[in-house]
Amino acid sequence: MKKRIATVSLAGCFGCHMSLLDIDERLLELLQQVEFDRSPLNDLKRFTRRCDIGLVEGGCCNEENVHTLQEFRRNCDVLIAVGQCAVMGGLPVMRNAIMHSDDPLRECLETAYLDSDKVYNPSNQIPNDAALPLLLDKVYTLADVVKVDYQIPGCPPSGDTLWNTLEALLAGKPVELAYEQLRYD
Amino acid sequence: MESRIVSICRRYADDRTRLMDILLEVQRELRGIEPAAMELIARQLGITRVEVEGVVSFYAFFSRRTKGEIIIRVCDDIIDRHAGGREIAKVFVEELGLAIGTTSADGRFSLEITPFLGMSDQAPSAMVNETILTRLTVQKVRLVCARLREGTEPRDLVVHTGDGNNSHPLIRAEVNNNIRLAGEVLLCPVPANAGLRSALQRRPQELLAELEESGLTGRGGAGFPTGKKWRAAADTAATRRFIICNADEGEPGTFKDRVLLTERADLMIEGMTIAAYTVGSDAGIIYLRGEYSYLRPYLESVLQARREHGVLGKNIGGKQGFDFDIRIQLGAGAYICGEESALISSCEGLRGEPKNRPPFPVESGYLGFPTVVDNVETYCCAARIMEQGGAWFGSFGTDRSSGTKLFSVSGDCARPGVYELPFGITVRDLLDRVDAPDAAAVQVGGPSGEMINMSQFERRLCLEDLPTGGSVMVFSQRRNILEIVDHFLEFFVEESCGYCTPCRVGNVFLKKRIEKVRKGLCELEDLAYLKELGKTIAVTSRCGLGHTSPNPVLSTIRNFPLVYAVLLKEHGDGVQASFDIQAALEESRRLAKRRSMIYDPNYDEA
Ligand SMILES: Cc1cc2nc3c(=O)[nH]c(=O)nc-3n(C[C@H](O)[C@H](O)[C@H](O)COP(=O)(O)O)c2cc1C
Ligand code: SF4
C-alpha cells in the first residue's frame, strides 16, 4: 500500500515547499510510492485519513498555526519539522528578541504597522479583524508545541536533502546526509 | 575627588597589579566608582578606562553608582533561606522603605542580597558595611534599623560579641565559633611555632619527604596531594616563587576557615612560612574574602606580632637569608575567586577570571612566577605535620585521605558548627553528633558536591567516597529537594564568570528546565535533556565551576529519582506539557480586545 504524506506551511514562506518541488523528475518516483493527503500541493484542506508522514514548514506565530500543528501531530505517525523556521523559528523568531519591554507584542505590532519609517499605512490602524487568528506572545518552534520526530535544518533544505530523507524513511533505513547537506542558513 | 583618588593610587605606587586594593579603597571612600573616577584611576595607573571598568563590573562589592553610606547585605544561601532569611530581607525592605538592590534617595542606605556570608551555623545573617549580624529575628532587624536611622555606627550594633577571639578587641564580632568537636590536629591546643622551629632545622628536601609521607591532601575541595604540589613548585628554575593562602571560603555551607582564621591564624601563617622555606619563596598573600573583612585588622595584628617575634619578615627564626613576608589581599564578593587561577588573577588586579591550564600555578602563577595556592586548613595541617611528623598525621583518616578534617555542618540539626574528625567517618556518624534525627537528605561538599539520600548515610566522608572541602548541609523531610536544586543553580548562574559558553549559557538552560520540572510541566524526555546538558556543561567548561555546577541536578536525578518521578507527566497525544496555549494568547487577547475563536470555548458569548 502507498504511504500517505501530508504537508503544510505554518509561519513559513513556502520556500521549503518550493524546495520539495526541486526534486524535479524524482517527483514521479515519489508519487509511485506515496499518496498526498492534506497538502497545499493538491489543495486538500482536511485530512482524509491518518497519514504516515507529516512534513511541516514554518514555526508557530499564531493560534491557527498551533491548532494546525496539533492536528498534524494527531494525524501523522511521523512528524518532520522542515527548515529553519520549523526547527528554530527562522526569520519570524526575531520578534522574540523584543525582551526588555513590558509589552513586547504591542511594541512589535506598533513598529510593524505604525512607527517604522518604512511603513505606508494611511489608516494608521493595526489589523484586527475577527477573522484574523490571534498572535501568540512569541514565536514557538514546532518542538516547543508538540513532539517532533525529525528535524531537517536548512533555509530551505535542498531538494536533495528532502529527497534523501524521504527515500530513507520510506525504505525504513537510517538517513545518511552528507555534511554539506546539513546547513543552518 | 581627584586628589583623593590620586593619593589612593600613590599609596600603591601607581601599581596596576594592585588595582583591587585601589578600587576597594575608592569604593569605601567615595561609596562608588563612577565613570569619572575610573577615568582618573586609569590615567593614574597608565591603563585604559575599559580595563578599570572591566574589573569594577566584575565584583559584586564594587559599584559604578554611588552606594549608601551604609550597605546592608542580607545573606541568601539555602540554609539562611530555610532559617527565614527571606522574611528578614522583607523586614529590612519595610523598615528602610527600600527595594532590594536600591539606594535610598538621601544616600544613607543601600539594601542588597548576597549569596553567602559564611555564617550558616548562625543563620539568618546579614552584613552591615563590615559588621556581621547573626541569628537575626524580625524584632532584632527592627531594632537594628531603628538604631541605624538614629545614626549608630554599624560596628556599634554589636551587643554580644562571640566566643574566643570573636571578642578580641580587633574583631569584636557577633559571630560564634561553634566549635563542637576539637580533634587532635587543629582545634586542640597547639604549641606556637613548634612546627616552624622543627622545619628550620631541616633541609627543604627533608620537609618535602615528610609532607609526602603524611599523605596530606588539599583541604579546599579538590584534594590534590600537597607534597606533590610543593615539590613541583620547588623544582622549578625560577627567580621568585609565591605562597598564597586561599581564604576565599565561598562554597555555600563552608565556614571552617572562618573559625581557623579566628582561632588558628598563627598556625596558618606558620604553615605558609614553612611552605615558603620549603619551596624557596620570599613573599606570600592571604586572599581574604570580602565577607570576612571584619577579620582583617586582627589578621594584620597577628602578622605584625610575628614580625616582631622574628617569625616573619627578615632572617626568620634566626635563619640567615630566610626572608618571607605576607600581605593580605581582600576579595570583593566573587565566588569564582576561590578557584586558584581566578584568585591569582584577582591578586594581579584583574577580573577574577580563571586562567587556561596548563601552565599550572606551580609553574606559572602570580605575576608569572611559580605559586603555591593552598587552603587555610591545608597550611594549618602542614605546620602540625612538621611538628609531629608525617607518620603521626597519616595515622588519622583513611588510605588516600589522611589526617583529620574540619566539617562545617549546618541546616536541620540541633548542633550546627565545626567538627574536627578523622577522614573516613560515615555521614551517619556525623549526623548523630550534630543531632539530626530527621535528616532526609545531606548535601556534601556544597552546591558543587553531591546530594545523598537516607539510604546512603553509611557512605564515608573522604576522597575515596564523598569528598568535601568541609561543607555538609543537612535537610529534613520538610525541605523541597527541587527548591534546593533550583537555588543552587541560581547561585551558579549568578557566580559564573561568563567566560565560556557552556557554563554561562548552559547553567541558565539547566535552571529553566528545573523550573519547568517544578511546575509539573516536564516529561521523561526532559530528564534525558537535563542529564545530557549537565554532562555537556561538565565536560566542556573551562574551570571547576562549570565542571561541577550540574552536580545538584545530576546527583538528585541519581539519588532522588522519585522526587522527579512524581512531577513528570506523560502526554499520549504528542503535545508538549510545557506549552501553555492559554498563557501564550493572553497578551494578544488583551491587545486585540477579543477572544480566541479556536481556544475559547465560549467565544460567542463575548
Ligand atoms: C569555583 C571554585 C571555587 C573554589 N573556592 C575555593 C575556596 O573558597 N577555598 C579554597 O580553599 N579552595 C577553593 N577552590 C579550590 C581551589 O581552586 C584550589 O584547588 C585550592 O585552593 C587548592 O588548595 P588545597 O590544595 O589546599 O585545597 C575552588 C575551586 C573552584 C573551581
Ligand atoms: S526555512 Fe527558509 S525556506 Fe523554509 S519556510 Fe523558513 S524562510 Fe522559508
Ligand code: SF4
Ligand atoms: S566554567 Fe564558568 S566560571 Fe569557569 S571559566 Fe567558564 S564561565 Fe567562567
